[in-house]
Amino acid sequence: MDYNSRKVYSIINEELTKNEVNSMISSKIDSALSSREFKKKVKELSSDVMNELFKILWQRNNFWKSSAVK
Numbered sequence: 070m071d072y073n074s075r076k077v078y079s080i081i082n083e084e085l086t087k088n089e090v091n092s093m094i095s096s097k098i099d100s101a102l103s104s105r106e107f108k109k110k111v112k113e114l115s116s117d118v119m120n121e122l123f124k125i126l127w128q129r130n131n132f133w134k135s136s137a138v139k
Contacts, residue, residue: 101107
């Protein structure tokens with residue numbers, strides 16, 4: 070490492086501790102997870118998954134009925 074790199078590294082090291090970095094990252098992730106866009110995408114994905122599940126179950130309706138009757 071040259072002198073400038075070491076100086077930058079020492080300044081960054083002085084300014085940010087590991088806890089501060091973890092806190093900053095956690096707050097960014099928390100804000101992203103609580104955003105409207107994320108919640109909207111989760112709702113869309115959940116509804117698509119449930120819709121697909123019921124389609125598959127309906128297609129297999131005869132299979133389920135015949136298995137239950139036996």
